[in-house]
Amino acid sequence: MVSVKERIQKVLANYGVDSRRNIETMILQGRVAVNGRVVTKLPILIDPEKDHVTVDDEPVKLATTRKGKKPVEKLYFLLNKPRGVYSTNVAQGEQKLAKDLLPPNLPSRVYPVGRLDADSKGLLLMTNDGELTNLLTHPRYEVPKTYRAEVDGYVTDDEINKLRKGVYLVDKDGDGSKTEPCIIKITHRSKDQTILEITIREGRNRQVRRMLARVEHKVRDLMRVKMGPLTLLGVSSGKFRPLTPREVKALYSLAKDRTQKVPTKPAPKKPGYRAVEQADATRDLAVEFEDDELLREAGITRGDLKPPKAKTKTTDADIELEPGDESEVEFVDLTDDEQAELEAEARLATQDDDEMPE
Numbered sequence: 001m002v003s004v005k006e007r008i009q010k011v012l013a014n015y016g017v018d019s020r021r022n023i024e025t026m027i028l029q030g031r032v033a034v035n036g037r038v039v040t041k042l043p044i045l046i047d048p049e050k051d052h053v054t055v056d057d058e059p060v061k062l063a064t065t066r067k068g069k070k071p072v073e074k075l076y077f078l079l080n081k082p083r084g085v086y087s088t089n090v091a092q093g094e095q096k097l098a099k100d101l102l103p104p105n106l107p108s109r110v111y112p113v114g115r116l117d118a119d120s121k122g123l124l125l126m127t128n129d130g131e132l133t134n135l136l137t138h139p140r141y142e143v144p145k146t147y148r149a150e151v152d153g154y155v156t157d158d159e160i161n162k163l164r165k166g167v168y169l170v171d172k173d174g175d176g177s178k179t180e181p182c183i184i185k186i187t188h189r190s191k192d193q194t195i196l197e198i199t200i201r202e203g204r205n206r207q208v209r210r211m212l213a214r215v216e217h218k219v220r221d222l223m224r225v226k227m228g229p230l231t232l233l234g235v236s237s238g239k240f241r242p243l244t245p246r247e248v249k250a251l252y253s254l255a256k257d258r259t260q261k262v263p264t265k266p267a268p269k270k271p272g273y274r275a276v277e278q279a280d281a282t283r284d285l286a287v288e289f290e291d292d293e294l295l296r297e298a299g300i301t302r303g304d305l306k307p308p309k310a311k312t313k314t315t316d317a318d319i320e321l322e323p324g325d326e327s328e329v330e331f332v333d334l335t336d337d338e339q340a341e342l343e344a345e346a347r348l349a350t351q352d353d354d355e356m357p358e
Helices: 008-014 020-028 130-137 157-165 207-214 245-257 281-289 292-298 336-349
Strands: 032-034 037-039 053-055 076-081 121-127 145-152 168-170 176-178 183-189 193-200 219-227 240-242 268-270 312-314 329-331
Touching (some): 008 020, 008 032, 008 053, 020 032, 121 130, 145 207, 157 207, 168 207, 193 207, 207 219
Parallel strands (some): 312 329
Antiparallel strands (some): 032 053, 076 121, 145 193, 145 219, 168 176
16 A cells, blocks of 8 residues: 655644644644654654654544544534633643543544633634634634723723724744734723723734733733634633534635635726725725725725715806816806896906995
8 A cells, every 4th residue: 555644733633633833833842753753843744544643742543534444523612711721732730721621531632723821711712623723723814803801091092093003013033013903892991991892813922912012001801702703602601512513614614715815906886986895904994094004005095085076066157267177067058137147246346445335
């Protein structure tokens, strides 16, 4: 039989070890061994039929569809993670792990999809589906995630507008970049506290907390309340439920729909006016706030935001035409009496002040 080899991160992700990116990190950290030998460089190709793999000294069962064996059952759980519980699958000391809140003796390891730090709570998707994990976490697919943030102090409209348009963050690798435009709704605002719902399409480390810190506000409590079509409805803190087949299909469809290219310029709606279609958050915010940088990113000019000039109905006695102005006005016929009245008014208007009656 011909040996069939695949990339190790793809194999391990498909069999529920972790996401592809996390597996790559594990390899670089020296936590993965193939046939008893620690591997620390990529790429690595393995044959699931023949090779023996361990992660953190634990053997990984690589099931396969070859030789009549059944494939690994795909598992999907929506967990309402409490504060103080860690998303990682490897505990350090006495850390409480999200996976320990799921049923014991699952047929396959499951891992969290995306980040949700220990200080945060809320919706956490757990699965062993490597393909779906890649679709939901890779930046190119821009899957929306909504957070409810309780913030110290009164967050002003100017500060909210800055957050909506993007603020600069410096990541651990030292690279700085601007956050993508986001959607923010104010649910409560007082002198001492503001509650915001923030929807982002990125997954940068502690992003919402760091964004609010950039406008000098500390987050008291942060809860993820939505991920794509999934919500926490009916799932209390520390509890979970399996996803329905329809929800899994919706997640796949959502991620793949985002790969379709959005046109950079809106199509004309009628002559003289270009309709601005709000196809994504950038275009929406560019139109709402008329920000030059966002307008350029969306491919929209300020002229696109202006409605067409209204036609003026007037007569040749009212205006003095400049070259090229003929298309801006429309003439009407006057009766002899109307024409005489207009001429009399014009003569009266040109008299000097000392000729005007008192």
